[in-house]
Amino acid sequence: MRFGLGGGAHRGGGAAPPAETETETEAESPWGPPPVIEVRSLRKTYGSGDATVRALGGPPDELTGEESGVDLVVEQGDMVAVMGSSGSGKSTLMNILGCLDVPTSGRYLLDGIDVGGLDEHQLSLVRNRKIGFVFQSFNLVPRTPALAQVELPLAYAGVKTSERRRRAMAALELVGLADRMDHRPNELSGGQQQRVAVARALVTAPAMLLADEPTGNLDSHSTEEVLSIVDRLNASGRTVVLITHEDEVARHAKRVVRLVDGQIVADVRQAPAEGPPPALRDAALFASSAPQAIAGPAGGSR
Numbered sequence: 001m002r003f004g005l006g007g008g009a010h011r012g013g014g015a016a017p018p019a020e021t022e023t024e025t026e027a028e029s030p031w032g033p034p035p036v037i038e039v040r041s042l043r044k045t046y047g048s049g050d051a052t053v054r055a056l057g058g059p060p061d062e063l064t065g066e067e068s069g070v071d072l073v074v075e076q077g078d079m080v081a082v083m084g085s086s087g088s089g090k091s092t093l094m095n096i097l098g099c100l101d102v103p104t105s106g107r108y109l110l111d112g113i114d115v116g117g118l119d120e121h122q123l124s125l126v127r128n129r130k131i132g133f134v135f136q137s138f139n140l141v142p143r144t145p146a147l148a149q150v151e152l153p154l155a156y157a158g159v160k161t162s163e164r165r166r167r168a169m170a171a172l173e174l175v176g177l178a179d180r181m182d183h184r185p186n187e188l189s190g191g192q193q194q195r196v197a198v199a200r201a202l203v204t205a206p207a208m209l210l211a212d213e214p215t216g217n218l219d220s221h222s223t224e225e226v227l228s229i230v231d232r233l234n235a236s237g238r239t240v241v242l243i244t245h246e247d248e249v250a251r252h253a254k255r256v257v258r259l260v261d262g263q264i265v266a267d268v269r270q271a272p273a274e275g276p277p278p279a280l281r282d283a284a285l286f287a288s289s290a291p292q293a294i295a296g297p298a299g300g301s302r
């Protein structure tokens with residue numbers, strides 16, 4: 001498990017880190033809440049010299065030498081699918097959005113907080129409070145009952161035992177697993193395990209749910225179950241960012257962003273950011289429309 005455990009590598013500039021409470025800027029702007037994600041000119045390269053791999057951002061401009069980066073703004077309540085073929089930069093972007101890694105250059109404001117200035121401890125707090133992670137491989141703790149799994153992020157956040165229990169049970173209820181709270185991962189199906197992971201992700205009431213191929217290990221029935229939970233979470237206001245290469249998953253999103261070679265090449269809105277996601281807007285229509293390739297750029301593969 002990576003959340004809450006301090007995976008980032010960003011160093012503060014030598015100054016003593018401010019107290020925990022100072023990492024959040026609660027100032028409300030007259031224009032309403034800040035975007036959940038605001039990414040500007042984001043670039044990420046791995047390695048150096050001839051071995052440099054550009055994972056996010058474009059090549060230098062032939063005339064100016066200027067290097068473009070990824071710009072992405074996600075408003076509160078939106079449900080965004082990030083698509084792209086293997087190697088297009090999806091996981092790199094997810095790791096940066098999840099404050100699990102830092103960009104080479106560019107700016108990232110998460111729920112109004114400039115995470116570029118935070119040290120490792122502060123980043124782990126931001127991860128714990130602002131982000132609910134869901135991974136393809138569930139990442140549950142072995143031999144641990146569902147209820148304890150879901151309580152874990154609350155324990156990191158210092159929530160007291162009785163409140164922890166109450167909230168974890170409510171989260172399990174929400175994913176339809178109240179009757180499985182004593183079950184350990186090996187006593188649950190894949191779909192149920194992922195629903196426990198979703199409960200664990202949402203129990204802290206994070207600003208955003210960040211999911212990397214959440215249905216990648218699930219059969220089609222479990223996939224629909226998990227997606228319908230995510231749909232309902234979004235309908236109740238939770239911001240969702242899903243990384244996926246499956247059209248079936250992406251059609252649940254209100255917006256589809258497509259990455260090719262570390263750059264956003266398409267950004268298609270399928271439903272307004274406010275209001276219910278596509279599957280809940282017109283359930284009958286959604287159910288009857290066959291999953292089909294979502295329009296990308298001409299000739300672009302997913």
Ligand SMILES: Nc1ncnc2c1ncn2[C@@H]1O[C@H](COP(=O)(O)OP(=O)(O)O)[C@@H](O)[C@H]1O
Pocket residue numbers: 046047053054055084085086087088089090091092093
């Ligand atoms: N730790 C790393 N070191 C070197 N190159 C990396 C590393 N992680 C990813 N890359 C490269 O960055 C590019 C984007 O990778 P990634 O973000 O994992 O893509 P995706 O998740 O879309 O498959 C790929 O060319 C990949 O080989």
Ligand SMILES: [Mg+2]
Pocket residue numbers: 090091092
């Ligand atoms: Mg990946």
